[in-house]
Amino acid sequence: MRFRSLLLLILGTVIASLGQPITGEANRLEFKKDRIIYEGNARLTRGKTVLKADKVTIFLGEDGKPTKLVAEGRVRYTEPKRKAVADYAEYILSEEIIILKGKARVEEEKNVLEADEIVYDRKNETLSARGTSRKVRTIYIEEEKK
16 A cells, blocks of 8 residues: 555654754754754754644654654645645654554545554554544545556
């Protein structure tokens, strides 16, 4: 399913070390021993990849490296040909699990997946979506053969 490639890149692209600098912006920034918090119009950018939310928290391990990223409130992720929206997003780096909650919507070109919760396990290459307030909905458009 083409959504695997999309979810593989969501949030992980922003955190993973690919050599490009990450630019972080927000109305307020707070550094703590175990986390970095961007609050108020938070925006993380790496190249053409952008993560926006009301609040983004990057949790750090004892070595100071990111272990988890949580984006809350009006989460918007965009990159060329892909985007995702949700009320909440979480990426657990050690387990390679990406979770989108609350009006979650993932788009890859013309294909769409909508659910209350979308969970992608990168290690096991599994995807699950569930709806509680609404049904899970997919729109898949096959490419025309030339």
